[in-house]
Amino acid sequence: MNKTAAAILSVLAFCAASFAQAEEPETIEARREARRAAWAAMGIEDYIPPEVKTGTAEELGAWDAPDATQGVAADEKYFYAVANYVIGKYERESGKLVKRWIGKRGGPIGHLNSCYEEAGRLYCANSNHPNLPMASSIEIFDAKTMTHADSKSLGILDEGSLVWFDHYKDGWIAGFAQYDDETGLPYKDHTYATVVTFDKQWRKTGGYALPASILEKMAPQAASGGAIGPDGKLYVMGHDLPEMYVLDFPEMGPTLVHAATIAVPAEGQAFDFDPKEKRRVWAISRPRGKVVSFRLPAVNQAERRP
Numbered sequence: 256m257n258k259t260a261a262a263i264l265s266v267l268a269f270c271a272a273s274f275a276q277a278e279e280p281e282t283i284e285a286r287r288e289a290r291r292a293a294w295a296a297m298g299i300e301d302y303i304p305p306e307v308k309t310g311t312a313e314e315l316g317a318w319d320a321p322d323a324t325q326g327v328a329a330d331e332k333y334f335y336a337v338a339n340y341v342i343g344k345y346e347r348e349s350g351k352l353v354k355r356w357i358g359k360r361g362g363p364i365g366h367l368n369s370c371y372e373e374a375g376r377l378y379c380a381n382s383n384h385p386n387l388p389m390a391s392s393i394e395i396f397d398a399k400t401m402t403h404a405d406s407k408s409l410g411i412l413d414e415g416s417l418v419w420f421d422h423y424k425d426g427w428i429a430g431f432a433q434y435d436d437e438t439g440l441p442y443k444d445h446t447y448a449t450v451v452t453f454d455k456q457w458r459k460t461g462g463y464a465l466p467a468s469i470l471e472k473m474a475p476q477a478a479s480g481g482a483i484g485p486d487g488k489l490y491v492m493g494h495d496l497p498e499m500y501v502l503d504f505p506e507m508g509p510t511l512v513h514a515a516t517i518a519v520p521a522e523g524q525a526f527d528f529d530p531k532e533k534r535r536v537w538a539i540s541r542p543r544g545k546v547v548s549f550r551l552p553a554v555n556q557a558e559r560r561p
Contacts, residue, residue, distance in 0.1 A: 326525025
């Protein structure tokens with residue numbers, strides 16, 4: 256017998272011995288049960304997530320807006336329907352179109368995801384979706400003249416495509432999307448969508464994972480809209496379900512806490528809190544081609560999920 260054959264036989268003998276010594280499934284489970292019993296004896300308990308409350312929003316109105324395909328922003332007199340490279344300014348009371356900003360197909364602003372109004376300006380999240388690698392920017396518009404005023408490029412970020420952002424503490428909080436389809440990365444799916452915090456100069460300071468209970472509802476997309484609510488909680492909406500999710504910031508750990516799910520008359524996408532009424536929200540209904548407004552129930556008054 257040559258040395259090669261002897262080596263092969265030796266390896267086979269070792270593998271056979273290892274398999275012979277492998278524990279039976281019953282033995283493995285018995286050991287696990289013993290461990291659990293030992294943990295219980297030390298007072299260690301299994302984690303039970305908080306109960307998720309449920310509620311239903313009250314619809315207050317709906318207005319025709321053919322450019323309401325990505326989201327909407329609102330100030331005291333107007334609402335702004337957002338499409339990929341179009342923003343339509345409408346009177347709140349009448350729903351009359353006032354003016355539009357219209358970009359160029361295939362231009363540098365190709366996928367406006369969300370906007371909010373502040374001090375006469377619209378601040379919007381833009382990305383190069385569906386192109387890869389994912390790159391994002393913040394585009395700023397003069398809300399009075401509906402002209403482009405400024406831009407801040409965030410460049411290519413590992414977090415994904417910027418879909419929404421808001422003020423948070425002394426800086427910013429922002430949501431980034433990952434996708435399951437061909438517009439996403441082959442090594443990241445929708446579960447890699449994340450919420451990131453930044454300082455005033457957009458330097459990363461921290462972040463959070465989204466809870467599995469809402470990620471599974473957003474598949475194969477991600478949270479398309481998000482904002483800090485008047486109660487300090489984070490509110491997000493997915494891509495196409497008529498639900499809004501209320502998230503608490505965790506006392507420990509990296510994952511946001513799913514506090515409530517609210518049924519709303521809007522099928523996902525970006526939204527904005529009303530500047531005058533705290534619990535009033537502006538959103539869109541893509542299937543109906545409308546901007547909608549509704550009032551949220553207070554989370555502490557919502558019902559417990561059965």
